[in-house]
Amino acid sequence: MVVQTARTQKQNESQAKDRVLPPLSNGDRLTRPEFERRYAAMPHLKKAELIEGVVYITSAVSFEAL
Secondary structure, eight states, X not given: OXXXXXXXXXXXXXXXXXXXXXXXXXXXXXXXXXXXXXXXXXXXXXXXXXXXXXXXXXOOOOOOOO
């Protein structure tokens, strides 16, 4: 049986906060909860989709007026 003291619990929480999630990348294969966790950690990302476990990120569209 593992007993956590308040100190070890705070250390574990601190370590969890220090972990940096890897950014979403086109073609990543993720579960839905992992996708949602990473997507929430990237507020600058405008649109990403998870289709059948594969991440699709739209590219920025540029327009030049003639």
